[in-house]
Amino acid sequence: MKRIAIDAMGGENAPKAIIDGILRVKAELPNTKFILFGDKEEIRKYLPADQITDQFEVVPTTEIINDEDEPVKAIRSKKDSSMVVAANYVKQGKADALFSLGNTGALLACGIFIIGRIKGISRPGLMPTLPAQNNDNGFNIIDVGANAKSKPEYILQWAQMATFYAEKIRNIENPRVALLNNGAESDKGDEVHQAAYKLLADSDLNFIGNIEGNEIMTGKADVVATDGFSGNIALKSVEGMSSVLLHSLKDSLLNNGLMTKLGALMIKNAIGDLRSKYDTAKHGGAVLLGVNSPVVKTHGRSNERPVYYTLKQIDKMLDENLVDEFKKEFSNK
Template identity: 50%
Template sequence: MKIAVDAMGGDNAPEAIVTGVMTAKNEFPEIEFQLYGKEDEIKKYVTDQNNITIIHTDEKVTSEDEPVRAIRRKKQASMVLAAQAVKKGEADACFSAGNTGALLAAGLFIVGRIKGIERPGLMSTLPIIGENRGFDMLDLGANAENKAEHLLKYGVLGSFYARNVRNVENPTVGLLNNGTEESKGSEVTKKAFELLSEESSVNFVGNIESRDILNGAADVVVTDGFTGNAVLKSIEGTALNITKLLKNSILDEGIKGKIGALLLKNALGGLKDEMDYAKYGGAVLFGLKSPVIKTHGATKPEAVAATIRQIHIMLDTDVVGKLTKQFEEEDTQN
């Protein structure tokens, strides 16, 4: 397995990226890592050269860059070179913690879509509260607008990923809406409800509301990119603010609060771990010819290692190859 890594992408690059790679390398000695970026900076954090190749470049895509323009003009950027390696067959997958829009553009314009998938979706695995498992949600922002047909494909894509990567047998699919009734929603969601209900390869359970998604309402949650991105950021913000509220409440209680905090240390640590979706890996731009994974801009080494673990499963199960074959067969039949 060969993974192309944009070592310069993200707020804490290259330290967090390379340190995470070093951790994962010990777990997966069969993976060869290609690190793209400034060689002298990357080398500071490389503790073992085995299965590590550094491809030097001074150019990188910044968070301020306009995505499509950056991909077209910055031909030697670390992110672009990593995507090119996948396209040329020199790497099996790539990931970055850099500019999300630019990585989406690189995936679409360089790696390319699977035939039959018009709009690949950005998908993450998020935690289900009280259970040691998660659910997959897409689209989380790859597309600002979607048609009902796109939402149908997201149901198919999410189900395929849940079965093949997360080993969920017959995963349930829910359509995110402003009510559970069939008549609820926009014209797009009403049409998507109809299409998903008629799709035999999807175990569709109907409309679900955003308040229920963290309670295990479905194994796969389907929505348009604008809504999905807004819901994801709402979940992130709520989790951060609850943690801040708990901390402030404890500190305001003085010595009694500090004693209580010590007694609750393990429980509070467990709550933090349960809400940490980074442990499931990064966001997959699913529907491309090869795995392209996006990690959070402020990612830490542990999250990088988790993302590599996720990519290893995707490559080991050949989920993209199987998906490509399925859509090619459907295209031939049609």
């Protein structure tokens, strides 16, 4: 039986959203056990005794890592936090994957320092799957913030792991890989990007060259490799712009008189289409690639829907033995 260690206390809607997500998915994943870490009383509120089958295990913990906590300090000092105890379960082989909606930095630290990186991987990288305009499968972008600074070799490894993920988990054939850069030509960017370009071009990846910030959302590439710092800026910039535009559209629709309000009702289907096209939840959470077990993060403000999709995503990573494949691939180098 596959076993997913779940931080039940992470995120704004914990533990309700998390438990609701599990209840929604459990029948689809009958060979998976959900190990919940957190406040026993709180968990019981949303997971009544009669719902607890052998697909569940609850491990009581007494502490919570908050978003305000300094990541590395928190995982060292809050030894009995839901996140750290869950990570230790994975480390000790009592669970196969770690899932949290909590403090991203702390989760990355759990992955890197507790679960540990795969031998041969220089730096684990954080990788979400984002929706794209011309590609219903979306695209992967790695790294988006586990690293503030990178070397060309890191970027190549991230592209390799993400390509494997795109093939096995997203069923993309021969994924197109691009390097996030400040221009199209091969000599663009600083020496790190120029060297990364060469490594990618010389690899057996399906490298299509540099990609600029304005092209990432179109779906031109299946995998966008970044230097970590600018990947974080790109991800947050597109999230911010999308939020700003949709809020402003809503404001405009509400503040332009009755006719506009009526019009707004009439375009509901179109807005629904748009929402479903750019639905980030259906692609699951962001994966920390390069550590000894899958470590996955979903937005702290998620309700049960992203939790549902993320659990399916994690389950598929376990089915495909993603981490074992990475170990085989990188440990011998």
